[in-house]
Amino acid sequence: MAGRLQLRVGVEHGCVRRVRVENGRPLAAHLLNGRRVDEAVTLASNLFSLCGQAQGLAARLAVDAAQGLAPSAPRSRHRATLVELAQEHLWRLMIDWPQRLGMTDRREAFADLHRRLAGAAEAPETAVAGLRALVAESGFAVDAAMDTAALRDACRRGGPLGEVLARLIDAAPVAVECTALLPQVGAGAWSARLTDGMPDAAFCRQPVFDDAPAETGALARQAKVPVVASLLAAGRRCAARVVARVVELARVASVLADPAAGPVADAASASAGVGLACVETARGLLMHGVRVEAGVVTDYRIVAPTEWNFHPAGVFFRETLGLKATGDDAARSQVQCLALALDPCVAWDVADLEGEEAIRA
């Protein structure tokens, strides 16, 4: 299946001169058309491997809204969606980043914490303790505004996670161009912004906010947290994305420790039979739009975070183009860092442009 995200660059004298993003991810939402609403909700959660909880929650919220029903997803579903977000963050922080930076990954500690989170419904205190211990390894306090050097020192004094972050702060590219961060406006505002309250095919492929691409994900959600804001102010957007994930793990621990914590997603309806749900996932905003007639889905649309961040003129494109490093290989390595920080939800690879495009580069 042509599901791969192909990131192509033209590098010359340590500078990325050309970038092409080819997103061949299939739009699978149409598989839900013609299904009864309950069947569509079950399928939505079974179709996707990394975000099944979020997909199931979005589907339930969207079909409830379309049918004029109060949200029926139980609190446990909202919590499971948050657990899923944390598990994805762990994977990046304990496995993928150490590997990318040439360090030893932490498979056993990762598996242990992943399992604790999977059991968070029965034993939240075990999961919370594990998350808090990991966050403490970062070495920083999220409410501390520090310059880059001070943050790097704090990370080095932390623990294994801090080591990864310190190395990342040194290795990650410094952004030249900035892309707007997607504001957290909620399903009601999205419903009013989209024609007929539903994303259309063009929006599903290349979503925009105020007619421009925007970045979604942990950075967009946590940009105002002092430790993240100080990295942003220094142009260290790539490192800020990873630190924002650590901040979110701390927040997830607090929510899991609080049995009365509220929902993590919402939905709205522009008109009878139309529902729109917004759920925040590890990679960013997941949007489901649905039209329902007589209990049957007639049109289903999904907008995934990867379409925002890997929009052909989006944040990956803009931060890669013009990226400068000490040599061509160093530049390619920084492009890999950037892609991992933005974390596509499908298989991806970075390679050089070939043929005529490479010559023009």
Added chain:
Amino acid sequence: MCLAIPARIVELTGEDNARVDLGGVRKEISLALVEGAAVGDYVIVHVGYALSLLDAEEAERTLALFAEAGIDVAAAAEEGAAP
């Protein structure tokens, strides 16, 4: 969104590892993230790890849906590995 291809465990190979069948393709994976998986169970696999256990009936329904949509499960499973 990575499609979730159900894989059936065909053999436990020791040390939390197992061999699974993904649409006819055999792969060695880790069971470190799931508890109590046995031969015959369906799991969702991502980058060499079983992420979750699936109810057999649900797994077969999902596989039938992929078949109905013309999705080549074995090829989709090959694409499932991120670098």
